[in-house]
Amino acid sequence: MSSFDIDTTEINAFKVEDADLYVFSQYFEQDDVFHELREWYDSEEYRFEVPASEINRLESFLGEYFYDLNRVAPDEIEPFCVVKEKYTDHADILRNSVYHTSRGGNTIFVMQDRLSAEQAAEQDATPLDDSDISFRL
The missing domain is CATH 3.30.70 (Alpha-Beta Plaits)
Incomplete structure (x- = not known):
């Protein structure tokens, strides 16, 4: 059985305390990744704004494309x-x-x-x- 390391890209998602959402900025080269996340993209601010209720689904989806979501709490x-x-x-x-x-x-x-x-x-x-x-x- 062979093993190999896959490089992942870390994305820091910052918890907005009073809005119950996470914000992050990332350029996605794969069109299908951006298409999946488009509903959360704020084109005026150039960032994604994801409701906290969707963060687990986002993390799972991004993991399939070798992105590692790091949730940053307000006090961090x-x-x-x-x-x-x-x-x-x-x-x-x-x-x-x-x-x-x-x-x-x-x-x-x-x-x-x-x-x-x-x-x-x-x-x-x-x-x-x-x-x-x-x-x-």
């Missing part, structure tokens, strides 16, 4: 978040974010993954845990 979101002063260049940061909002003179970004958060920090964003801002999705 901090390592994925960065802060940038409003009205400064943030196009590259926005491209890899799942969600963003303004707080005072800052914009808070929830990044797709920890690598994107690290890259944003290299582009003059501040990790949320290094700021004095409190945020929960």
